[in-house]
Structures are given as C-alpha cells and as structure tokens.
Amino acid sequence: MTEVKCTCSKGCHSSPLEGYIISSKAIIELPRYLEKYNNIFIVSDERTYEAAGKAVEDIIKANGKHARSLILKGEVLPDSKTLGEILIHSHNPYNNSNVFEFSPLPDIILAVGSGTINDCCRLISFRLHIPYGVVATAPSMDGYFSAGSPIIFDGTKQTVQCTTARFVIADLDILSAAPYTMLLAGIGDMLGKYTGILDWELARDLKGEYFCETIAANVLAATDNCLKIARSIEERNVESISEIMKGFLVTGLGMVYTENSRPASGSEHIIAHAWELEDIEKGVMPPLHGLLVCEATRLVSIMLQMLLEITKDQLIKDxxxxxxxSLKETSSVCRKINIPSPIKDRDRIIRGVRRALTLRDRYTILFYLRDCLMLDCFAEKAADALIREIG
Known part of the structure; x- marks a missing residue:
C-alpha cells in the first residue's frame, strides 16, 4: 500500500499499487513481480497473446511457476459474456495431487492486453478477492492504473469501482509495436484531460465538489508532456511512448487517490461513451475509445469557445x-498527426451530446449549458463546426 500526504481536504492519498515499470525489455522483470505467487491465470485475446501473452507464459513457466492461459476469441467487449468467460475459466475444477497444479482459484490474475481485458480482469479480481497485475500491450487508454471498470450492462455503460492492479509492466518495445491507430488513441485519451479537469474545476466552483489542486496540476502537466511529443508519435520512438504511459500512470493514480474518475474524465468521456453505446446497441464494434474521446474533446472545445464569446459570467470566462x-493546440495537433474522427454524421454527434446528460449525474459544462437553456443550440452549431474541421 502506497500512501502520499497532500494539502487537499483528504490530507492523504493511498493506493494498493505495489510497483510498475515503464522501460524497454521490462517484460524480463515479470518474475520479480510474481515472486510471491505460484499459480498464475493469464488472460489475453488472440492479438495480445501473440504480442506478449506467449512470451509472458514462457517466462512464467521458465521460472518454475504454474501458468494457465485463457485466450479470448474474436472481438472482445467489456460485457457479461466476457466477464462470464473469465470467471468460469478462472476456476479449475480438477483436483491433482501435484502441489504445483492449480488450486481451485489462482493466486493472481494477469491481464495481458489493454482496455477491455484490463477492465474485465479488474472486476473479476475485485469480485473474487484475488489480486491482479497487468502486462500492457498498447499505449491506448488510461485505465491501466485505474480502480474503475467501464462495463456494459442493462443497456448502458457504467463504471464499477473495483481495485487497482498490484503492478503494471509496460514494455516499451511491445508498446511501440502496437497498431498505429492505438498509439493515436492513447494520445487522444490523454488530450481529453484538458476538458476533464476544466469540468472538475467547474464542479468545484459551482457545486462545491471536492477538488485536489495537486492531482489536477499533475494530470495537466502530464497532458502537456503528451501534447509536446504528439507530433513525433509516428516515429514510434520509445521516449514518446514512455511519456504517454507516464501520463496514464499519473492519471490512473489520480483516480485511485481521489476515489473517483474526475482526474481522467469529464464531458468528453461521457459523450464518447454515448457514441460507443449507440454502436453496441446496433451490434457494431465501437471505434477505439481514445479516438472517440479525442473527437469529443474537440467538440467540447468548440462549445467552450462559443460560450466564451457570449457569457457575461466572469468565473466562466476566467x-x-x-x-x-491548450485546447487550441490540441485541435492543431489532432489535425497535424491526423488522429481519426470516427463520428462524422451530424445527427449522431448531436445525439451523443444529448445522451451524455442521461448517462452520468456528473456536473460538467454540458449541464451548465443545459441549465442556461443553450445546450441544444450549442450542440448543433458545434457539430457543424466540428464536421468542417475534420472534413
């Protein structure tokens, strides 16, 4: 358990994270993090098994540990099907006199992947009271160090508060080999922190919500670093990948320390979730979450600039x-490195804004605009401006 003193009203923050490593060849350090565990249940999908899962399995077995792998097939969603599959396979119903064979439940769950695999393993870990660790395969989202799992159930996507990983292994050689769109998604997810922290400040000022200056400042500094290296991401250099993962670390720990997702997400994430749900309801695999967050960030940025032009509220202006x-530079960088904007339909963009209000009772700029009777007008005009911007 890590504890950090703070000047905010909490006075102290804590996290069960025992360690992490962000470096080239980091995977060879895995045995050190698994030293106190004998029976390891590895969860990956077909792509992440090839990227890192097979190597992880070989390393574990070479060090005298027992490893069993579940390789999820096809497109994997964070839903009851995936959760059920992991839950069922986590239990070994066969008795064996060999003391090194699996006990009915593993000592630790090892997630080898990125978003969905990590989210599902986190929830199963929490429900079974079994620790879990992560071997990251792509710098595509900020959930590696988070304690919340966005899960699809009852026709919507809700974040379930769980626990955080005991450790995260981020091998830069593995991460830099991820598909380029996943690298762009990681940048996009980090750039969403600007509007997310703005929303958090807004909730503090207008609703008296808890706010930690230190965590917010750390997240913004990490986001600034990602913005600086974004233009070089195409080169896949490990320094750029490292900055993204460090940004995820700062953001994830911020969520754990504050016990909510304010340090990582605001209106941009909720709009992205609304777009995701529309695809899921149609049986369509949603685009990468970070790409949707990036597009929603640009949309919210346009609405903020529109509001600045007309508001007489000095607090809002300031x-x-x-x-x-930062928001203008974000839009410039997105155009420069061609971060894809998956949602190009005007009506769908607007539906996402409207639906976002119903998904989470979290005060954001969207609620402010609604209360001022300006949301529909702003959503329509911002959608038009965004479509012109993304072409």
Missing part, C-alpha cells in the same frame, strides 16, 4: 480562458 491555449 476558467475557459485558462484552458483555451
């Missing part, structure tokens, strides 16, 4: 002005 330089 808040938006504080973030305008």
């Amino acid at each position: 808040l938006i002005i504080k973030y305008i330089p």
Whole structure:
C-alpha cells in the first residue's frame, strides 16, 4: 500500500499499487513481480497473446511457476459474456495431487492486453478477492492504473469501482509495436484531460465538489508532456511512448487517490461513451475509445469557445480562458498527426451530446449549458463546426 500526504481536504492519498515499470525489455522483470505467487491465470485475446501473452507464459513457466492461459476469441467487449468467460475459466475444477497444479482459484490474475481485458480482469479480481497485475500491450487508454471498470450492462455503460492492479509492466518495445491507430488513441485519451479537469474545476466552483489542486496540476502537466511529443508519435520512438504511459500512470493514480474518475474524465468521456453505446446497441464494434474521446474533446472545445464569446459570467470566462491555449493546440495537433474522427454524421454527434446528460449525474459544462437553456443550440452549431474541421 502506497500512501502520499497532500494539502487537499483528504490530507492523504493511498493506493494498493505495489510497483510498475515503464522501460524497454521490462517484460524480463515479470518474475520479480510474481515472486510471491505460484499459480498464475493469464488472460489475453488472440492479438495480445501473440504480442506478449506467449512470451509472458514462457517466462512464467521458465521460472518454475504454474501458468494457465485463457485466450479470448474474436472481438472482445467489456460485457457479461466476457466477464462470464473469465470467471468460469478462472476456476479449475480438477483436483491433482501435484502441489504445483492449480488450486481451485489462482493466486493472481494477469491481464495481458489493454482496455477491455484490463477492465474485465479488474472486476473479476475485485469480485473474487484475488489480486491482479497487468502486462500492457498498447499505449491506448488510461485505465491501466485505474480502480474503475467501464462495463456494459442493462443497456448502458457504467463504471464499477473495483481495485487497482498490484503492478503494471509496460514494455516499451511491445508498446511501440502496437497498431498505429492505438498509439493515436492513447494520445487522444490523454488530450481529453484538458476538458476533464476544466469540468472538475467547474464542479468545484459551482457545486462545491471536492477538488485536489495537486492531482489536477499533475494530470495537466502530464497532458502537456503528451501534447509536446504528439507530433513525433509516428516515429514510434520509445521516449514518446514512455511519456504517454507516464501520463496514464499519473492519471490512473489520480483516480485511485481521489476515489473517483474526475482526474481522467469529464464531458468528453461521457459523450464518447454515448457514441460507443449507440454502436453496441446496433451490434457494431465501437471505434477505439481514445479516438472517440479525442473527437469529443474537440467538440467540447468548440462549445467552450462559443460560450466564451457570449457569457457575461466572469468565473466562466476566467476558467475557459485558462484552458483555451491548450485546447487550441490540441485541435492543431489532432489535425497535424491526423488522429481519426470516427463520428462524422451530424445527427449522431448531436445525439451523443444529448445522451451524455442521461448517462452520468456528473456536473460538467454540458449541464451548465443545459441549465442556461443553450445546450441544444450549442450542440448543433458545434457539430457543424466540428464536421468542417475534420472534413
């Protein structure tokens, strides 16, 4: 358990994270993190098994540990089907006199993958009271160090508070080999922190919500670093990948320390979830989460600039002005490195904004605009501007 003193109203933050490593050849350090575990249940999908799962399995067995792998087939969603499959396979019904054979439940669950695999393993770990660790395969999202799992159930996507990983292994050689769109998704997810922290400040100022200056400042500094290296991401250099993963670390720990997802997400993430749900309801695999977050960030940025032009509320003016330089640079970088914008249909963009209000009772700029009777007008005009911007 890690504890950090803070000047915020909590006074102290804690996390069960025992360690992490972000470096080239990091995977060879895996035995050190698994030293106190004998029976390891590895969860991957077909792609992540090839990227890292097979190597992980070989390393574990070479060190005298027992490893059993579940390789999820096809496109994997964070839903009851995937959760059920992991839950069923986590239990070994066969008795064996060999003391090194699996006990009915593993000592630890090892997630080898990125978003969905990590989210599902986290929830199963929490429900079974079994620790879990992560071997990251792509720098595509900020959930590696998070304690919350966005899960699809009852026709919507809700974040279930669980626990955080005991350790995260981020091998930069593996991460830099990830598909390029996943690298862009990672950048996109990090750039969403600007509007997310703005929303958090707004909730503090207008609703008296808890706010940690230190965590917010750390997240913004990490986001600034990602913005600086974004233009070089195409080169796949390990320094750029490392900055993204460090950003995920800062953001994830911020969520654990505050016990909510405010440090990582605001209106942009909720709009992205709304777009995802529309695809899921149609039986379509959603685009990468980070790409949707990035597009929603650009959409919210346009609405913020529209609001700045007309508002007479000095508090709102000062808040938006504080973030305008970063938001403008974000849009510029997105155009420069061609981060894909998956949602190009005007009506769907607007539906995402409207639906976002129903998905989470979290005060954001969307609720402010709704209360000012401006949301529909802003959503329509911002959608038009975004479509012009993304072509």
